Amino acid sequence: MSKNAGWVLLLLVGTSGCQVVKEFQKNRLNDAEMILSNRKIEKTELSFQSYREGASGANAGKSGGGCGCN
Amino acid sequence: MKKICLTVVGLYIGLLAAFSQSNPDSSYRSRKLKIDEINLVSSYYHQDGDHAAVTGGIGSQKLTDISNSLEVKLIRYDHLNRKQTWSADIGLDHYTSASSDKIDPKTVSSASYSDTRIYPSFSFSRENEQKGTEWGGGLSYSGEFDYTSIGANLHGSKKTANKMGELTVKGQVYLDQVRLIYPIELRDGNSPDPLKRGTDSRNSYSLSTSWSQIINQRFQLAFLLDLVQQKGYLSLPFNRVYFTNGTVHVERLPDSRFKVPLGFRANYFAGDRLVLRSYYRYYFDNWGLRAHTASLETSVKINPFFSVSPFYRYYQQTGIDYFAPYLTHAPGKEFYSSNFDLSKFTSHFFGTGIRLAPPNGVLGIQHFNSIELRYGHYTRSNTLQSNIVSLHLKWK
Numbered sequence: 001m002s003k004n005a006g007w008v009l010l011l012l013v014g015t016s017g018c019q020v021v022k023e024f025q026k027n028r029l030n031d032a033e034m035i036l037s038n039r040k041i042e043k044t045e046l047s048f049q050s051y052r053e054g055a056s057g058a059n060a061g062k063s064g065g066g067c068g069c070n
Numbered sequence: 071m072k073k074i075c076l077t078v079v080g081l082y083i084g085l086l087a088a089f090s091q092s093n094p095d096s097s098y099r100s101r102k103l104k105i106d107e108i109n110l111v112s113s114y115y116h117q118d119g120d121h122a123a124v125t126g127g128i129g130s131q132k133l134t135d136i137s138n139s140l141e142v143k144l145i146r147y148d149h150l151n152r153k154q155t156w157s158a159d160i161g162l163d164h165y166t167s168a169s170s171d172k173i174d175p176k177t178v179s180s181a182s183y184s185d186t187r188i189y190p191s192f193s194f195s196r197e198n199e200q201k202g203t204e205w206g207g208g209l210s211y212s213g214e215f216d217y218t219s220i221g222a223n224l225h226g227s228k229k230t231a232n233k234m235g236e237l238t239v240k241g242q243v244y245l246d247q248v249r250l251i252y253p254i255e256l257r258d259g260n261s262p263d264p265l266k267r268g269t270d271s272r273n274s275y276s277l278s279t280s281w282s283q284i285i286n287q288r289f290q291l292a293f294l295l296d297l298v299q300q301k302g303y304l305s306l307p308f309n310r311v312y313f314t315n316g317t318v319h320v321e322r323l324p325d326s327r328f329k330v331p332l333g334f335r336a337n338y339f340a341g342d343r344l345v346l347r348s349y350y351r352y353y354f355d356n357w358g359l360r361a362h363t364a365s366l367e368t369s370v371k372i373n374p375f376f377s378v379s380p381f382y383r384y385y386q387q388t389g390i391d392y393f394a395p396y397l398t399h400a401p402g403k404e405f406y407s408s409n410f411d412l413s414k415f416t417s418h419f420f421g422t423g424i425r426l427a428p429p430n431g432v433l434g435i436q437h438f439n440s441i442e443l444r445y446g447h448y449t450r451s452n453t454l455q456s457n458i459v460s461l462h463l464k465w466k
Contacts, residue, residue: 026284036291041111042460045113054353055359058331
């Protein structure tokens with residue numbers, strides 16, 4: 001329960017101070033290194049991590065398929 | 071004389087107006103399908119360790135993998151000015167594995183000692199920039215010697231009215247087939263447990279949701295939640311498990327697994343030269359595995375076109391309920407595994423990347439948009455170590 005409350009609190013704190021940003025003001029947000037998902041160069045890293053570790057997901061990637069058996 | 075001059079000036083302006091281009095309609099966009107970008111990612115991966123699952127949690131985990139993937143992305147705008155994106159991706163991995171060679175150690179080199187995996191995928195999406203909505207779907211295939219996977223996905227997203235927040239929902243299905251190749255000494259009725267022959271299925275169903283939010287001109291974040299259900303043959307048929315009484319068995323795991331990863335990502339552009347990319351994930355499943363992942367990458371812009379990005383990732387997991395090392399499983403258990411990927415451990419992954427994106431293209435080639443090189447070293451508390459080098463070339 002306290003964990004859930006923590007997430008909600010984080011969401012509220014994180015989004016409460018939002019400013020409206022116009023398209024012409026998004027040059028920093030649109031920078032290639034500001035992308036809110038994994039970058040293409042991380043593709044193989046994510047693949048081997050999902051094979052070598054028990055946890056996977058929540059990274060906007062695939063959540064199954066392929067083997068990873070070796 | 072003045073009248074003549076004014077008439078000449080008037081005629082000149084009139085001529086200019088007549089021959090000048092009309093004001094283009096800013097909303098017009100090409101309806102022809104054209105290449106938006108091409109991405110080529112190549113990687114070299116090498117690992118070694120002392121806990122191969124094929125040999126029951128002991129033995130070399132040496133493995134080398136070379137992977138290449140090529141993605142071509144095409145776009146067009148339809149008659150309602152909606153952006154359509156078509157994407158085709160093909161990947162090719164080739165690996166050699168020391169432990170796979172132990173499935174049948176009598177052979178000089180078993181079938182799975184080296185293998186090639188090919189994985190094409192296609193996707194389509196349509197975005198209405200005015201409404202802030204997008205939907206799409208995709209199909210994928212992955213095939214290697216003993217494993218095939220067919221995948222399909224659908225996704226949709228909706229931005230808030232002020233375009234500062236966006237909700238994305240994605241559903242994915244993977245229908246996999248595992249070819250049941252058992253360790254040589256357990257074939258032909260020599261296993262203490264009954265073993266199925268031929269192939270078996272492994273299906274994965276997932277629902278992914280994310281909420282991304284722009285906080286200000288420098289700061290944006292995202293919350294991610296996946297619900298993943300796997301059904302079918304979730305063990306690997308060639309993984310041995312040695313019991314305390316000396317008998318050897320094929321790994322046996324439940325035929326259902328429910329996974330819940332919760333993620334949080336926050337990116338901040340500090341000053342004019344520093345980008346901070348952070349990520350945290352908490353994971354749990356019904357096999358008893360709990361995991362924390364935290365990473366931080368700092369991209370330092372040496373100039374607007376060249377950046378250096380050191381990164382660090384920390385990972386820690388508890389083991390699954392069914393794990394025990396070599397010769398420590400007691401007889402009589404329903405499920406058992408000696409796969410150290412599912413044991414308790416911590417890992418560290420660190421390295422750096424460099425990215426070059428000059429305004430006139432890399433090497434002066436106009437559409438050669440960027441080149442990126444990244445190296446990472448991975449070390450796990452149960453002896454596994456690996457190194458990876460990746461290269462990304464982008465045409466746009």
